[in-house]
Amino acid sequence: MAKILLVYANSFMDNLIPTGLSILSACLKKAGHNTKLFDTTFYKTVERTGDDARIETLQVKSTNLGEYGLNEKKTNMVDDLKKMVDEYQPDLIGLSIVETTQEIGLKLLNGIKDYDIPKIVGGVQVTMAPDYIISQDCVDMICVGEGEGAFVELANAIEKKEDYTHIKNLWIKKDGQIIKNPLRPLIDLNTVPMQDWTIYEEKRLYKAFGGKHWVSGPIELNRGCVHRCAYCCNAKLQDLHKGDRFYARERSLDKFFEELKYRVDKYGLQYPYFIAENFMQGGPARFEEFCKRYKEFKLPFWSQMRVETMNDDVARKLKEIGCERLSMGVEHGNYEFRKEVLNRNITDETIIKAFKSVKDAGLLVFANNIVGFPGETRELYFDTVELNRKLGVKSIINVFCAYRGTHLRDVAVEREYMDKDAVAGDYRRDVKLNMPHLTAKQVEGLQRTFLLYVNLPREYWPEIEKAEKFDEEGNATFQKLAKLYFEKYEPGVKNVEQN
Numbered sequence: 001m002a003k004i005l006l007v008y009a010n011s012f013m014d015n016l017i018p019t020g021l022s023i024l025s026a027c028l029k030k031a032g033h034n035t036k037l038f039d040t041t042f043y044k045t046v047e048r049t050g051d052d053a054r055i056e057t058l059q060v061k062s063t064n065l066g067e068y069g070l071n072e073k074k075t076n077m078v079d080d081l082k083k084m085v086d087e088y089q090p091d092l093i094g095l096s097i098v099e100t101t102q103e104i105g106l107k108l109l110n111g112i113k114d115y116d117i118p119k120i121v122g123g124v125q126v127t128m129a130p131d132y133i134i135s136q137d138c139v140d141m142i143c144v145g146e147g148e149g150a151f152v153e154l155a156n157a158i159e160k161k162e163d164y165t166h167i168k169n170l171w172i173k174k175d176g177q178i179i180k181n182p183l184r185p186l187i188d189l190n191t192v193p194m195q196d197w198t199i200y201e202e203k204r205l206y207k208a209f210g211g212k213h214w215v216s217g218p219i220e221l222n223r224g225c226v227h228r229c230a231y232c233c234n235a236k237l238q239d240l241h242k243g244d245r246f247y248a249r250e251r252s253l254d255k256f257f258e259e260l261k262y263r264v265d266k267y268g269l270q271y272p273y274f275i276a277e278n279f280m281q282g283g284p285a286r287f288e289e290f291c292k293r294y295k296e297f298k299l300p301f302w303s304q305m306r307v308e309t310m311n312d313d314v315a316r317k318l319k320e321i322g323c324e325r326l327s328m329g330v331e332h333g334n335y336e337f338r339k340e341v342l343n344r345n346i347t348d349e350t351i352i353k354a355f356k357s358v359k360d361a362g363l364l365v366f367a368n369n370i371v372g373f374p375g376e377t378r379e380l381y382f383d384t385v386e387l388n389r390k391l392g393v394k395s396i397i398n399v400f401c402a403y404r405g406t407h408l409r410d411v412a413v414e415r416e417y418m419d420k421d422a423v424a425g426d427y428r429r430d431v432k433l434n435m436p437h438l439t440a441k442q443v444e445g446l447q448r449t450f451l452l453y454v455n456l457p458r459e460y461w462p463e464i465e466k467a468e469k470f471d472e473e474g475n476a477t478f479q480k481l482a483k484l485y486f487e488k489y490e491p492g493v494k495n496v497e498q499n
Contacts, residue, residue: 009105022195053429128405224248280309333384
């Protein structure tokens with residue numbers, strides 16, 4: 001039995017359990033190994049969190065997390081990791097990162113780089129930027145692509161003290177060289193064990209909805225996406241696995257409902273999140289079967305949906321089985337920009353019709369939008385405002401983040417809107433592009449006033465424009481208009497505290 005210390009580099013107070021790491025721990029335990037988790041969720045790694053940014057831009061309301069035991073850890077994060085390594089004495093340390101948490105993760109590994117224990121890094125950021133991650137002195141090896149099979153093979157080899165430099169999906173440093181092994185076939189989701197939630201603190205199971213905390217957690221319904229949006233990693237993941245099965249895969253409903261029942265019985269799950277790039281990706285017949293089988297659970301849930309797959313019948317059936325909230329992407333309000341720049345060939349009419357279906361069914365729906373795309377102008381931003389005004393739902397406004405491995409990252413670097421080595425930040429708060437026609441500060445101003453432009457009458461727009469500026473007059477104007485928004489113009493939906 002090998003002992004593996006899993007390190008989850010997470011943003012401060014982002015309390016949804018990570019599915020990938022939970023599955024990885026389950027795979028290792030199924031193979032007879034032991035796992036332990038070091039989790040950064042409750043360490044204050046940033047002064048201004050993504051949730052802070054959402055509160056400041058009127059998208060969510062403040063929640064007193066301390067009332068539910070979700071408190072900041074006051075000890076030193078790196079020292080605590082060292083203490084855990086000393087006590088646990090692992091045979092292998094595995095770090096999971098995304099680009100947003102890359103700096104946190106590498107700080108942790110640098111803090112323990114003198115320990116003579118092999119250190120491996122995985123997560124989508126590694127697959128998107130393998131050469132950059134493997135170049136770090138604190139990293140011994142990386143996992144490119146899915147980790148379930150590769151990690152178990154690695155743990156088996158370490159336990160038996162066997163050579164592991166040949167394991168597919170792994171890049172390994174040896175004798176000053178980097179061994180880059182080929183990819184293994186994509187995993188069949190039906191062979192994957194249920195997630196291991198025992199590695200988490202109990203308080204990680206609580207999430208805020210509607211001013212109340214629920215026992216909540218994710219359950220994987222499908223993996224991957226059939227679309228190739230220019231700002232998303234899925235296009236590269238599809239290209240990476242050409243010649244194999246298609247990257248987007250469905251998990252059998254038998255496996256899904258087996259896990260759902262287990263979570264309800266074991267953990268008292270109250271409000272699940274169904275992991276799906278698109279809830280309807282499996283097609284109408286699978287959706288019908290899902291609805292038939294889900295009725296027995298009578299649990300509220302939330303998930304993501306593509307607007308192209310939404311209609312009155314789908315919305316009605318989702319409402320009948322207990323769906324309470326959906327997120328659907330608008331991303332941008334200009335059709336030509338969506339089509340040519342974002343690779344989202346979706347008409348305004350399709351978007352409007354989809355949101356009307358969800359509203360008419362009585363579901364809470366969030367329209368996801370992004371501001372600050374490469375080449376976006378102030379005029380184009382107002383096309384997004386205008387489309388959201390027609391939707392009449394709760395709008396979410398994120399800032400564009402040029403994540404490695406995406407087409408728009410290449411565009412941003414090529415146009416010199418950002419340095420080629422820059423690390424993309426949190427999509428809720430970090431504007432990293434500085435375009436001559438739309439500066440980072442201007443994008444921040446457009447983000448914080450978006451809901452005001454969308455929901456207040458046009459007669460207020462001159463005042464809202466003043467609120468875009470982060471000076472004394474702008475801040476005072478913003479506070480005045482924010483009060484007006486919450487008192488009179490916030491969309492008439494329930495449970496708006498958390499998206």
